[in-house]
Amino acid sequence: MPLVLGIETSCDETGVGLVRDGVLLGDALASSMDQHARFGGVVPEIAARAHLEALPAMVRHALDRAGVAFADIDAVAVTAGPGLASAVQVGLAAGKAYALALAVPLYGVHHLAGHAAVDTLEHGPLPGRCIALIVSGGHTSLLLLGDLARDPIVHLGDTLDDAAGEAFDKVARLLGLSYPGGPAIDRVAREGDPHAIAFPRALPGTHTFSFSGLKTAVARWVERHPGPVPVADVAASFQEAVADTLSRKAVAACHEHDASTLLMVGGVAANSRVRALTAQRCAKAGIELRVPTPRLCTDNGAMIAAVGDLVIRAGLPPSPLDLAMHPTATLTHALVHP
Template sequence: MTRTPVVLGVESSCDETGFGLVSEGTLLGQGLASSASQHAEFGGVVPEIAARAHLDAAVPTLQIALKDAGVELGDITHVAATSGPGLATAVHVGLAAAKSVAWALDVPLYGVHHLAGHAAADTLEHGPLPERSIVLIVSGGHTSILAIGDLVRDPIEHLGDTLDDAAGEAFDKVARLLGLGYPGGPVISRAAVDGDPKAFAFPRAMMRSGDPAYTFSFSGLKTAVARTVETIERAGDPVPVADIAASFEQAVVDVLVAKSVKAVKARGLDTLVIVGGVAANARLRAVAAERCEREGIELRIPPPRLCTDNGAMIAAVGDLLVRSGVEASGLGIAADPSAVLHGAQLPLPR
């Protein structure tokens, strides 16, 4: 008798240790541990600390996921793991854990591209992606606009990426400038609630008519914030943290939404999917919803719990690969910390 596939997903590309279980498009359960608090004093992720935290968290987090899903270890039929991109030491820990489970259970193992996982996360909330869509991936390490068809069968087309800082990285740096702590996304968002998004006219980079249509740049915005803070401090005035946070956040959101909507319209499509850690930002969600409604575009954004790095999104890719009959990567799959996104599955090294 054929068993119903139960796919275990393993994620360890940065500072979250994630295990998730998906079966035929349905999220059964997940476990998630974060080492963010251990990195806070450094203002960013320290790879060695992250790797040790993954090692400590792997077994307990897997047990949480199994309990949450109501399944036993032996019920797992396939394993999928992030094999890149990410911090090299961190990726290796999660991939080793996935290989151990796959070997012990004698089940197929799939190497998954981390960013494809973010795109697949939305399917756990809203069902299959449409035949064609534009996907904005916006996170601490990546800001990209992609044209996507069948996520696991069709090549993924990069329309544009960031030239420098990713949006999430800019949030972290500005939060540090304002003394708000780490990670920057949540603290900037909280500070911005009481601020005026029009208080400071921060730049919207790469938005002129001759600029690449889908390319981002946030380093200049970060510099503009830094100079503003320096000028205010030199004058001996208190820094209006809320107003700066709100104006910075609005500048980022304006560019993200404008370029993404432009891509949807230019391709003659009707669906925009926004994923990644920054997709949890309330201002981004609100502005994108208003703009998409005005333009007649369907907007899909997963709930915040599926925006940040997690094992469920990797299991979602694995589940799609299994249901599409794609050959497994096998235990020989290697970590590829600098993997470029061409497809959902990462191949064996040649």
């Protein structure tokens, strides 16, 4: 079976993975998060420069961990979008260079398809039909999946404004917590009361998400509160609102579309309360919940290699070497088309 090199540079993580026949052989990850922390968010040009500097070493680390050589690589899969334009361009250019130098095919992968595919590395092939909840810093979507490599991907609902992870970052900033906001709120919320404040749940009864109003509700509550702000209670109540919204809509989508499996992926899927409440509701509804380990929920190279592995085994043709990056690509198929 072909050995696939995967490269991911859509945001601030430089990820490399090596996958063969559904098995992750080795991976490596570098983050420029510390360089962005003082700005409270990712600065695209800083991220792009960090990718440029880190990528060769990450490829070498992944090869060493897998115990293979450059000559063993049979195909290159690389994120072609969506993401920060300058960051995606660095990875795509590197992927083309490796493919050309090794005389192997190139596959331009959709970043979000990678999040869905990475679970196969831990839990095996996806069922023929399932609901996927992709929830990250830049994306929140409910999808109906068939064969991830071959079938069109159906969007049941997306966010109208802020993604869930973006809301975590903004609320953390309001509360004086560190960046990135997701892990900071998760830690602080453990000491708070998730029912202390009744924050709103937007668009009930639909598959569509909106977190801008929730973020604003937190800001208004903090502004009006006399005296010291009970940070733990605010964090816990906000986190509960997000977890409630995500899990409720995902389980409802499974019922509506007769899917017995829910796949939850993306950086916010690493949040302890989101995972716990979704697991509780899936168990009650008789739905199998599949969630990767936290380290594979965030952006990584293994997920891109996993998509490459799937599309190669499905017999899909490679991408042209003049494939352009698509920073705003909509997820309709696993591969980004020219």
